[in-house]
Amino acid sequence: MKRDILDRLVAAKAAATPVAIVTDLNSGLQSLVLDDAVHGAFGLEPEILEEVRRRIRQDRSGVLTDPQDEDGFRLFVHVHNPAMRLLIVGAVHIAQALAPLAVLSGYDVTVIDPRGAFATEARFPGIKLNHDWPDEGLTALAPDVRTAIVTLSHDPKLDDPALIAALRSPAFYVGALGSKRTHALRLDRLRDEGLSEAQVKRIRGPVGLSIGAVTPAEIALSILGQITCVRRGENHPC
Amino acid sequence: MNDTLMADNIIEQAAVWRSAGRKVALATVIATWGSSPRPVGSQMAVDEAGAMAGSVSGGCIESAVAHEAAKTMEDGEPRLLSFGITNEMAWEVGLACGGQVQVYVEAVE
Numbered sequence: 001m002k003r004d005i006l007d008r009l010v011a012a013k014a015a016a017t018p019v020a021i022v023t024d025l026n027s028g029l030q031s032l033v034l035d036d037a038v039h040g041a042f043g044l045e046p047e048i049l050e051e052v053r054r055r056i057r058q059d060r061s062g063v064l065t066d067p068q069d070e071d072g073f074r075l076f077v078h079v080h081n082p083a084m085r086l087l088i089v090g091a092v093h094i095a096q097a098l099a100p101l102a103v104l105s106g107y108d109v110t111v112i113d114p115r116g117a118f119a120t121e122a123r124f125p126g127i128k129l130n131h132d133w134p135d136e137g138l139t140a141l142a143p144d145v146r147t148a149i150v151t152l153s154h155d156p157k158l159d160d161p162a163l164i165a166a167l168r169s170p171a172f173y174v175g176a177l178g179s180k181r182t183h184a185l186r187l188d189r190l191r192d193e194g195l196s197e198a199q200v201k202r203i204r205g206p207v208g209l210s211i212g213a214v215t216p217a218e219i220a221l222s223i224l225g226q227i228t229c230v231r232r233g234e235n236h237p238c
Numbered sequence: 239m240n241d242t243l244m245a246d247n248i249i250e251q252a253a254v255w256r257s258a259g260r261k262v263a264l265a266t267v268i269a270t271w272g273s274s275p276r277p278v279g280s281q282m283a284v285d286e287a288g289a290m291a292g293s294v295s296g297g298c299i300e301s302a303v304a305h306e307a308a309k310t311m312e313d314g315e316p317r318l319l320s321f322g323i324t325n326e327m328a329w330e331v332g333l334a335c336g337g338q339v340q341v342y343v344e345a346v347e
Contacts, residue, residue, distance in 0.1 A: 001264060003256070003346070006256070010250055010253050013250070023342065028316040061279035062269070062278055106246055
């Protein structure tokens, strides 16, 4: 890999810009493909470039071969997308365990809690903190299909508006802490707010995989396990 | 957070090592068949002293890949390695973790 390509790749990743490195496996030449630009050692045919950009959108690295000629081109497309995001509402004890676990698993984590005494650097070293009201904070962070959202505050004043905002987004995971009874009451309140049955059914609650978790760290593990299962576990019950 | 454990910073580690003047090679999983332990796109950086960051399997082939990476650091030539399958390169290192993988090894210039 040429230094120029490496530096551009590091810069794109630091700026959270989707990017792919295309390597010609026959020659070793490489190009870097962005949404609006191509840098590097060899030109790409328009249809190949379109396929590379499609793969960036699908987050799918892999080898492209020439359909016409088995001795033809062999290109490895390596997609580097920004980290998946986890937005945690409620800077509570479970969040203190969940945030670092999720960082370790590659998530870009933000903890949202307007209560200054909870969302502190001392309690969440190195984690991004947001002190807005959860619905405003969530909406401003524009959750997308690569975002998971979990509410942990146990306080309907914080969790309910957050869930309403979460359910209006395409987030791939929405979870809410609370017992079966708490969750049933929560769903009633959300229905009263006008959310449809299909919308409230998106909420994973009681949150987390059923592994008998007791401590905050174990509950955090069960939540991250469930997020992983929803993200990766085709045909697995989550 | 311990940066060496974080999921996706192999490229950054390679850049840091290279900037420090060390020879560096990057190994990338480009194709897998069966139950191979790490998906396409998984990477490992190796420096001239044999330091490794990241992984391309569950620990089965890292030493063999690092050995080839040292050759690539020397001659600058990329290498395409296959594990768990028999081919013309006569690579017969089995994947104890199961499955088959192809690994592309390149020098960081």
